[in-house]
Amino acid sequence: MIEEKTLLHIPIMLREAAQFLNLQYGENFLDCTFGGGGHSRYFLENYPNITLFAIDRDPQVVPHAEKLRKEFGHRFQFFTCPFSTIDQLSLPPLRGIFFDFGISTLQLDNETRGFSFRYHTPLDMRMDPQRGMAACEFLETADRRQLIEAIRDFGEERHWRKIITLILSHRGSEVIQYADTFAECIAKNLPKKSHEKIHPATRTFQGLRIAINKELEEIRTALPKAFKQLDQGGRLVAISFHSLEDRIVKQFFNEKAGKAIDCHEKWNGRCSVAEILTKKPITPTDAEIASNHRSRSAKLRALEKF
Numbered sequence: 001m002i003e004e005k006t007l008l009h010i011p012i013m014l015r016e017a018a019q020f021l022n023l024q025y026g027e028n029f030l031d032c033t034f035g036g037g038g039h040s041r042y043f044l045e046n047y048p049n050i051t052l053f054a055i056d057r058d059p060q061v062v063p064h065a066e067k068l069r070k071e072f073g074h075r076f077q078f079f080t081c082p083f084s085t086i087d088q089l090s091l092p093p094l095r096g097i098f099f100d101f102g103i104s105t106l107q108l109d110n111e112t113r114g115f116s117f118r119y120h121t122p123l124d125m126r127m128d129p130q131r132g133m134a135a136c137e138f139l140e141t142a143d144r145r146q147l148i149e150a151i152r153d154f155g156e157e158r159h160w161r162k163i164i165t166l167i168l169s170h171r172g173s174e175v176i177q178y179a180d181t182f183a184e185c186i187a188k189n190l191p192k193k194s195h196e197k198i199h200p201a202t203r204t205f206q207g208l209r210i211a212i213n214k215e216l217e218e219i220r221t222a223l224p225k226a227f228k229q230l231d232q233g234g235r236l237v238a239i240s241f242h243s244l245e246d247r248i249v250k251q252f253f254n255e256k257a258g259k260a261i262d263c264h265e266k267w268n269g270r271c272s273v274a275e276i277l278t279k280k281p282i283t284p285t286d287a288e289i290a291s292n293h294r295s296r297s298a299k300l301r302a303l304e305k306f
C-alpha cells in the first residue's frame with residue numbers, strides 16, 4: 001500500500017535541483033524535505049560520490065527512508081525532525097542543502113490525515129501527528145485574529161469573512177470536525193461562480209494547513225540555520241509552491257547577497273556573503289508541467305555562499 005502511494009509523488013525539477021546543488025563534486029548534502037524520497041533517491045543514484053543526510057518531520061515517511069538506508073548504506077542517513085531544528089543535529093559542514101516545501105502527494109492522498117477534502121476523516125492536517133493542534137481543534141478554539149491570519153493571509157481566500165462566520169456558527173457541531181463536511185459547508189455557502197476552476201474550499205484548506213504546521217515560521221527559522229551549516233562555496237536550493245514561501249526565500253537570498261530585501265527598501269550598503277545563482281526563479285519545462293500538473297506553480301531558487 002505504502003509502496004503504491006510513493007510512486008504517486010512525482011519529484012519536481014530533479015535535474016535542475018541536482019545541477020544547482022553541484023552534486024557532481026561529491027561530499028555531504030542535506031535534503032530537508034525527504035517526503036517520498038524522490039529527490040533523495042535521484043541524488044544518490046546519479047551521484048555516487050555524495051553522502052546524503054535527509055530529514056522530514058512526518059514519521060510516516062520513515063519506512064521510505066529505511067528503504068534508502070538499506071540500499072545506499074552509509075551514504076544515506078535519515079532524521080525525523082522539523083527542519084527548523086537542523087542546528088541540533090550533528091551534521092558535518094555541507095556542500096548543499098535542499099528544500100522542496102509543502103506537502104507530498106503521499107500526505108495529500110492519505111485518506112486519514114485530513115489534508116484532502118475528498119475524505120470523511122477527522123480534519124487533522126498535522127505533518128507530524130504527534131505534535132501541535134489538529135485543524136479541527138484550531139477551528140473550535142482559534143480567536144478571530146488567528147482565523148483571519150489562516151484564511152485571509154495564508155489561504156489568500158477573498159471570501160474569508162464569510163468562511164470565518166461559517167466556522168464560528170458551526171462551533172460545537174460535527175461539520176467542522178471532518179474534512180469532507182467542512183469542505184461541503186464552504187462549497188454550499190460561497191457564491192457558485194466565485195471559484196470556477198478549483199474547489200471552493202481549496203484556499204481555506206491551504207491556509208489552515210500552513211497555520212497548523214507553522215509552515216512559514218519553519219522556513220523563516222530554517223533558512224539562516226541552513227546557511228550557517230553550509231561550507232564555503234556551498235549551495236542552498238529551494239523549491240516553493242506559492243508566493244508566501246517564495247517571498248521568504250527571495251528576501252533571505254537578497255539579504256545574503258547584500259541587496260535590498262524588497263523593492264520598497266533602498267540598498268543600505270549591507271555586505272554580501274553569498275551570490276544569487278538564479279536571477280529569476282527557475283520553473284519547470286512545459287513537458288514537465290504537462291506530465292505533472294502539480295509542478296506548474298513550482299519555483300526554484302539557488303544561492304552560493306562565499
Ligand SMILES: C[S@@+](CC[C@H](N)C(=O)[O-])C[C@H]1O[C@@H](n2cnc3c(N)ncnc32)[C@H](O)[C@@H]1O
Nearest residue numbers: 011033035036037038039056057082083104218
Ligand atoms: C513536497 S514534499 C517533498 C517531496 C520530496 N522531495 C520527494 O521527492 O518525495 C515536502 C515534505 O517536506 C516535509 N516537511 C514540510 N515542512 C517540514 C518541516 N518544517 N520540517 C521537516 N519536514 C517538513 C513534509 O512532511 C513533506 O514530506
